[in-house]
Amino acid sequence: MNCRRHGSKPTIALWMLVAVADVALIVAAAGLLTVLLVVAGATVVAGGVLAARNFSRREPEPAxxxxxxxA
Known part of the structure; x- marks a missing residue:
């Protein structure tokens, strides 16, 4: 029986290359400006969510x- 390790570094590197190629294909298909606008919008939304979570968190009462x- 073949005992192959899962999650080895060469496999992860291969999937990272596949992910980079996917991003390049999306940029080529949609256009650079469109992708940059979408990424900027997602960054602003994520920042807003983090700010709302930080402001809504209650401070624990001091001991x-x-x-x-x-004696």
């Missing part, structure tokens, strides 16, 4: 100090 006297 009460425990004062003990030494």
């Amino acid at each position: 009460k100090a425990v004062v003990r006297r030494r």
Whole structure:
């Protein structure tokens, strides 16, 4: 039986090359300006979501100090 490791570095590098080629094909098909506008819009939306999450997060109440006297 063939014991092949999954997730090896050459396999990941190959899939990264495939992903880069896919991006190049999308840019060639849709046009550079269109792709840049879509990426800029997605960046603005993601930044807005992160800002909303940070502003809506409540701060935890500070812990009460425990004062003990030494015997």
